[in-house]
Amino acid sequence: MRVTIDEDKCCGYAACLSVAEKVFDLAADNIAAVLVEHPQGELADQAREAAAACPTSAIILLDDTE
Amino acid sequence: MSPREVVIVGASVAGVAVADELRRLGFEGRLVLVGDEPHPPYDRPPLSKDLLTGRTEPDRIRLREPAHYTDRGITLMLGVPAVRLDGRRVELADGRVLTPDAVVIATGARARSLGEPRPTLVTLRGLDDALHLRRRLADGTRLVIAGGGFIGAEAAASARALGADVTLIEAAPLPFAHLLGDEMAAALVRPHREAGVRVLTGTPVQRVDRAGGTENVLLADGQVVHGDLVLAGLGSIPNTGWLDGSGLDIGNGVRCDATGATALPGVCAVGDVAAWYEPGLGRHVRHEHWTSATEQARTVAARLLGRSPKAVPGAGVPYFWSDQYGARIQSLGNPELADETHVVHGSLDEGSFAVLYGREGRLIGAAGRDAAAHVMRHRRAITAAPFPLQPTGGT
Numbered sequence: 001m002r003v004t005i006d007e008d009k010c011c012g013y014a015a016c017l018s019v020a021e022k023v024f025d026l027a028a029d030n031i032a033a034v035l036v037e038h039p040q041g042e043l044a045d046q047a048r049e050a051a052a053a054c055p056t057s058a059i060i061l062l063d064d065t066e
Numbered sequence: 067m068s069p070r071e072v073v074i075v076g077a078s079v080a081g082v083a084v085a086d087e088l089r090r091l092g093f094e095g096r097l098v099l100v101g102d103e104p105h106p107p108y109d110r111p112p113l114s115k116d117l118l119t120g121r122t123e124p125d126r127i128r129l130r131e132p133a134h135y136t137d138r139g140i141t142l143m144l145g146v147p148a149v150r151l152d153g154r155r156v157e158l159a160d161g162r163v164l165t166p167d168a169v170v171i172a173t174g175a176r177a178r179s180l181g182e183p184r185p186t187l188v189t190l191r192g193l194d195d196a197l198h199l200r201r202r203l204a205d206g207t208r209l210v211i212a213g214g215g216f217i218g219a220e221a222a223a224s225a226r227a228l229g230a231d232v233t234l235i236e237a238a239p240l241p242f243a244h245l246l247g248d249e250m251a252a253a254l255v256r257p258h259r260e261a262g263v264r265v266l267t268g269t270p271v272q273r274v275d276r277a278g279g280t281e282n283v284l285l286a287d288g289q290v291v292h293g294d295l296v297l298a299g300l301g302s303i304p305n306t307g308w309l310d311g312s313g314l315d316i317g318n319g320v321r322c323d324a325t326g327a328t329a330l331p332g333v334c335a336v337g338d339v340a341a342w343y344e345p346g347l348g349r350h351v352r353h354e355h356w357t358s359a360t361e362q363a364r365t366v367a368a369r370l371l372g373r374s375p376k377a378v379p380g381a382g383v384p385y386f387w388s389d390q391y392g393a394r395i396q397s398l399g400n401p402e403l404a405d406e407t408h409v410v411h412g413s414l415d416e417g418s419f420a421v422l423y424g425r426e427g428r429l430i431g432a433a434g435r436d437a438a439a440h441v442m443r444h445r446r447a448i449t450a451a452p453f454p455l456q457p458t459g460g461t
Contacts, residue, residue, distance in 0.1 A: 013387060014438035015357070018398070018445035026439040052364065055111070055356060055387075 001039060002062040003047050005032045009058035019053050020046035032058065068371050069167035069332070070095040073156050075148045076172030076305075077101025078110065079356055080337025082129050083363030084170050089138045091371050097140050098164060100156070102147035102173075105193050106132065111356060113196040114220035115389050119227050120200060124193055148173070151312040154332050168370050171309070171320055171328070171335040175302035175354065180212060180274050186281050187274055187296050190217050202295050205229035210283050210293035212271040214241030216388050218299030219254075222263050223390040232263045233291050235283070237270035246401050246433050250421055253414040253435070257391045266291070302354060304339045317341060319352035325375065326366040334369065336362040344382075357385045383448050393417060396441045399431030399448040411440040 003023065012030035016023070023043055027033040039047045051059040072088060074081045077099045085099050101107065107129040116122040135142055143158070150157040151171075156164040177189030185202070189195060199221075203209065207230040211218045214236030222234045238244065243251035258265050269287040274296050276282070283291040304319040315321040315329050319341035326334040326342060337359040341350040353359075361382065368375040388395045401407075404423035411434065412419035420434030420441050432444040 012394070012438050013396075014442035015385075017439055018385075018442040021443050021446075030438065052360065053357065 001044050001047065001064055003034050003037055003039060004060045004062065005034060006058045006060055007031050009056045011056050011058070013055050015053045015055060016050035016059060020050040023047050024050060038064070068093065068095070071098070071166035072096070072168045072170065072370060073098045073100065073164045073166040074170040074172055075100045075151075075156060076170075076174055076337065076339065077103070077107045077142065077144065078172070078174050078337070078359075079107075079129060080174070080359035080363050081170065081172035082107045083360045084172065084336060084367050085140050086130075086138070087364050087367035088370065089140070091367060091373065093367075093371055096166075097138075098143060098166070099135075099140055100143045100146065100148055100158065100164075102145070103192060103194075104145035106130075106142070106144065108193055110191075111387075113193065114190055114217055115224060117193075117196050118190075118200055118203075118221065118224040124197070127193075148308050151309050151314075151333070153330065168332045168334070170366060170370070171333065171339055172337050173305040173308065173339045175304045175338040177217075177298065178300040178303055180271060180296065180298040180300070184276070186276065186294065187298075189298050190221060191302070199295075199297065203228045203230050206231060207295060208293040209233070210281065210291050210296045211235065211299055212274075212283070212296065213299035213301070214238075214255075214265070214267070215299055215301065216386070218297070219258070219390050220388060221297055221299060222258060223261065226261045226263060226391075233293065234258060234263050234265045235269070235271055235285065235291065236265070236267045237286075239268045241267070244402060246397060247404060247407060247421075247423070249407070249414055250401075250433060253419070254390075254395060257393070261391055302338065304341075304352065306339060317350065319350070321350050325369050326362055327369065334366045336366050353384060355384065355386045383445055385445070393436045394438065395433070395435050396438060397431065397433040398441060398445050399423065399429075401431035401433050403430055411437050 010031045014026050023036045023039050025033050051061050074084050109127045112127045147159045148156050149159050154169050177191040179189050209225045209230045210233045212235050214234050222232050225232050240251045242254050269285045272286050273284045281293045281296045306316050320335040322328050322335050322340050322342045324343045338354045341352040344351045365375040383399050385398050401423040403425050406424040408422045410420050410422050418436040420437040423431035432441045434441040
């Protein structure tokens with residue numbers, strides 16, 4: 001899995017941080033930053049939770065096999 | 067056993083999230099989303115903010131693009147309220163009858179009003195409400211807002227941005243104090259005053275009368291406030307009227323167990339209309355927040371397909387946000403139950419701050435203004451961590 005942020009959509013709610021603080025952080029401009037671009041195992045699960053929790057659907061998860 | 071047809075009644079964030087999650091989990095049966103408003107499903111939080119100020123438009127606050135529904139085989143039946151539930155038989159206002167194997171009640175809530183609505187005595191809950199208010203708000207319009215909660219505070223900020231003359235009336239001594247404590251509430255009321263909003267506290271609205279082209283708002287202490295437009299931001303009432311006679315257990319919302327199941331087999335409820343049992347509290351709680359709606363939706367979708375919902379750390383921790391005067395207020399957990407607070411970032415006199423809330427030595431909440439990372443990173447720790455937190459560096 002590859003994690004990216006749609007920076008046009010991100011509004012800095014930090015909901016991603018609340019479920020996956022090892023995968024995401026907020027940069028100084030209050031836009032989410034990806035700390036682990038290819039999370040595995042538990043971190044991958046957390047990244048999925050974060051994508052579901054994002055109020056603005058700004059987290060994009062790409063399947064590595066595609 | 068997987069159902070063959072699921073009907074979701076209510077096409078706002080909770081209903082749409084159930085539909086999406088059902089498809090994501092592989093549900094291949096017929097999926098119908100019924101909504102009483104004619105608009106394609108939209109996001110409500112912008113209604114009191116960017117949509118009201120004109121910074122965004124209705125077609126930009128859609129929850130999903132039209133193709134999303136067609137691609138996933140989600141049938142939308144919009145502009146038609148459900149009027150009756152009998153077992154799993156759903157009757158719509160236009161006479162259509164749906165007979166699925168499973169029904170999800172997601173009819174939300176409506177705004178509590180101050181009387182029979184008229185063009186100058188309004189509430190703000192739906193897209194049409196927001197567009198109406200936007201058309202009426204102009205430079206110098208006298209807007210009187212009853213209720214200093216989320217809707218009231220956000221509408222006040224938005225109306226000031228449009229140049230309206232705003233009076234905010236709050237029944238309690240301080241808005242938000244019951245949720246966030248006196249100190250943080252005091253910090254949140256300051257921007258209203260700095261923006262030129264007249265804030266009247268400790269006195270509820272008793273009556274609103276229209277005379278000579280003016281709305282006269284009578285307060286409990288005898289004051290009368292005159293306005294061109296009165297907005298009630300007094301909380302909401304769950305939309306359960308259509309469930310009369312269904313046999314469901316209805317109190318403040320449709321009573322459900324801790325996974326969204328109602329007293330009727332094959333019928334679940336999610337979002338603002340639902341009061342889920344909270345084992346930790348020993349009672350039913352009706353949450354009215356975006357995050358609760360989406361979390362509940364995932365639980366219910368899994369349940370309908372006979373799977374056990376996956377436990378998510380921090381799930382079920384109440385969360386809300388509110389955007390006012392260009393600042394974002396966020397709250398996690400149950401600050402209202404705190405016996406101890408610590409400011410862990412900034413100061414309450416500044417624009418940006420974060421406060422942690424403890425009770426009996428446990429971390430139970432976090433809240434702040436313009437301090438998203440400082441608040442949100444505590445979510446998983448809330449209810450589990452000893453308080454005060456040990457410094458971990460960086461936070």
